Amino acid sequence: MTEPDGLQLGTGVGAAVLRFPDRSLSVNVAGSDRANRPLVARAVAARASCGGDRLTVLLDGRANAELVAAVADTGRLAVVFSEPSTHRSLQVKGDGAVVAAPTVEEVALIGPYLDGFIAELTGIGFTEPFIRAVMTCDPADLVALHVRPAAVFDQTPGPKAGEAVQA
Amino acid sequence: MSDPQARNMLTLDAIRTCLEGVIPATIATVAPDGTPNVSQLSQVHYVDPGHIALSYQFFNKTRSNILDCRDALLEVIDPSTGAQYRLRLDYLRTETDGPLFESMKAKLSGIASHVGMAEVFRLRGADLFRVTEIEAVPGGRPLPARMRPRSLLSAVRRACEGLRGCADLSDLLDRAIVALRDLFGVEHALILLPDAASGRLFTVAALGYEASGEAGGRGSGIGWEVAPGDGVIGVAARERVPIRITHMTTDVAYSMAMRQGTTAGPLREIPFPGLERPHSQLAVPILAHEAGDGCGKLAGVLAGVLFVESAQEMRFTYDDEDALATLAAQLGALMRSLPMVPVPTTEAEAEDTPAETTAPPAGGQPITVRHYATDDSVFLDHDYLIKGVAGAILWKLVRDHTTLGRTDFTNRELRLAPDIPLPDFAENLEARLILLQRRLDDRRGPLRIEKTGRGRFRLLVQTPLRLEEMQ
Structure with a gap:
């Protein structure tokens, strides 16, 4: 069984992207360098804009310098959103990703996003100090990655994991 | 990595607590065309100081990429401090049976029931990886490490010392139970011996089941039986490997299998009720080894199973498993050397x-x-x-x-x-x-x-x- 290629833009990707990151979910990203080596990082916030045509993730650029450099170089980016309490997950892939300094508006996303994440995770037994220990990031180190989603995949554990999301 | 000394300390053993399955790990892989893929994993299994294994349940993009490119990067979190680490992995092979597979299957079953997905999770293989590099992620603000209530190494040492000079098997079993209670803080334990003819295991020593009482018809645990391959005990016995489940509920198949009646009729057996609501279980085989050929490959003869369980989640860690496996090894050696067939002395x-x-x-x-x-x-x-x-x-x-x-x-x-x-x-x-x-x-x-x-x-x-x- 091979994995479908995923939906192309215009057949529902935008709506799926818009639906997911407006809540405080666990966000993790992967990139690859020119040698095709995988890189991985945890993001601290995400948002979709332009009707789902643009996805922005914020992460600690100092802690994830290698990934940020690779994204700047190859433009390849994959982002997985997961709801910890249900394990529902969605992966967004795109190329042409760019690295930018976050805007003031984007930096302002961090606090509310973390608050929402704390609310989500304390509900399943994690403590607030623990969540802050993982998610704390110096605003000066924040980096924004912007990508135009090209495909979205359902990644909820189970036999349908990896299938393209239908409109 | 700014501190080369800290980097040298970063071994897989040093961060093993990250692999307990409390927090999902994140894995990044790359397709041959360079497209990255990112996914979360519920189970990363520690194999030895240089290897981990991942559960293969479905053929997905991660697996396809691994088979094509072998390379993966895993991010894990320490469940007590929040410290994060990245492990670079090199795929070696997939095992579809044997001790590693069975151990992961049992653990996955526990995780599956924990997230209400027992029907969905089925282990097809254990993907074995070599860990080529470990990096501490310099992000977040990790908490101080939690104090540990006891030194397991010290407990093992004192337990082994306490087993010296046993008069007979009964004395040895009693001392082992006392050691589990007093040195390891275990509340519920059983020692089972195999019936050579039927392959079934029956308990000859028990701790912490008295409360279940004769009123419930369950007894103190003595005489409970387990069929080969049933539950964590039966699988540990069959595969000669410790089986540990850190999250489980009463509907987990492994637990249910143990609770079922058995083949010889409803009244002729003492079933295996165990705890009403176990959340952690660990079964360690007790093996008695013959003198080897120097290759270290000889499988031991099953002399029994040491079993502990708890109503608490995550009660038994990798370290507990190692500690009790060491105690079980000592028990196996002592059982072999005991005067099982007493020589007439008078x-x-x-x-x-x-x-x-x-x-x-x-x-x-x-x-x-x-x-x-x-x-x-x-x-x-x-x-x-x-x-x-x-x-x-x-x-x-x-x-x-x-x-x-x-x-x-x-x-x-x-x-x-x-x-x-x-x-x-x-x-x-x-x-x-x-x-x-x-x-x-x-x-x-x-x-x-x-x-x-x-x-x-x-x-x-x-x-x-x-x-x-x-x-």
Whole structure:
């Protein structure tokens, strides 16, 4: 069984992207360098804009310098959103990703996003100090990655994991 | 990495607590065309200081990429401090049976039930990876490490010291249970021995099940049975590998399998109820090794299973597993060296039949001892007590007692008795006598057995016996 290629833009990707990151979910990203080596990082916030045509993730650029450099170089980016309490997950892939300094508006996303994440995770037994220990990031180190989603995949554990999301 | 010294300290063993499955790990892979893929994993299994294994349940993009490119990067979180680490992985191979596979399958079953996905999660293989590099992620603000309530290494050492100089198997089992309680803080434990003929395991030592009480018909744990391959105990015995589940609920298949009735009929067995709501379980095989050929490859003979469980999640960690595996190894060596077949040391013992003693007249209400020849099961006043070899032993003892007035017996005469179907495994006799003695103690009834010396014991009878033989 091979994995479908995923939906192309215009057949529902935008709506799926818009639906997911407006809540405080666990966000993790992967990139690859020119040698095709995988890189991985945890993001601290995400948002979709332009009707789902643009996805922005914020992460600690100092802690994830290698990934940020690779994204700047190859433009390849994959982002997985997961709801910890249900394990529902969605992966967004795109190329042409760019690295930018976050805007003031984007930096302002961090606090509310973390608050929402704390609310989500304390509900399943994690403590607030623990969540802050993982998610704390110096605003000066924040980096924004912007990508135009090209495909979205359902990644909820189970036999349908990896299938393209239908409109 | 700014501190090369800190980097040198970063071994897989140093961050093993990240692999307990509390927090999902994140894995990044790359397709041959360079497209990255990112996914979360519920289970990363520690194999040894240089290897981890991932569960292969579905053929997805991560797996496809791994098979194509072998390279993966894993991010894990320490569940107590929040510190994050990245592990670079090189895919080696996939195992579809054997100890690693079975161990992961049992653990996955626990995780699956925890997230309500028992039907969905099925292990197809254990993907084995070499860990080529570990990096501490310099992000977040990790908390101080939690204090540990005990040193497991010290507990193992003192437990092993406490097992020295045991008189016999019964003494060894008792001391092991005390060590689990006092040194490891274990609240519920069982030691099971195998029945060489049937392959089933029966408990001869128990801790912390008294509360389940005779009222529930469950007893103290002595005499509970497990079929080979059933539950964590049966799988640990079959695969000769520790099986540990850190999250589980009562509907987990492994637990249910143990609770099911067994093949020989509803009343002839003592089922295996265990805890009502276990959340952590660990079963460690006790192996007795023959002298090896120097290659270290010889599989041990299964001498028993050490089992602990808890109502608390995550009670038993990788370190607990290692500690109890070490204790089990010591038990295996000691069980092998114990005088299982006591050598007659006195003239009296050297005789096939000891000096006959006349039983003191027992008074009071008679008790009916009923024996079913088909499976040697014995009932006391309609209550099932025991079956099999131990049942045959008891039947011989009570018959000799009522017809000849005997109370004193030797292990040797039992081994030679034609009506006791003892397999060719000498240790089976002692294990069966321990089982019989402890079941009678559990019953707190008018029948008891007490040891009177090496290879000798006495049947204590407080009320008249009425024997009934059923065909």
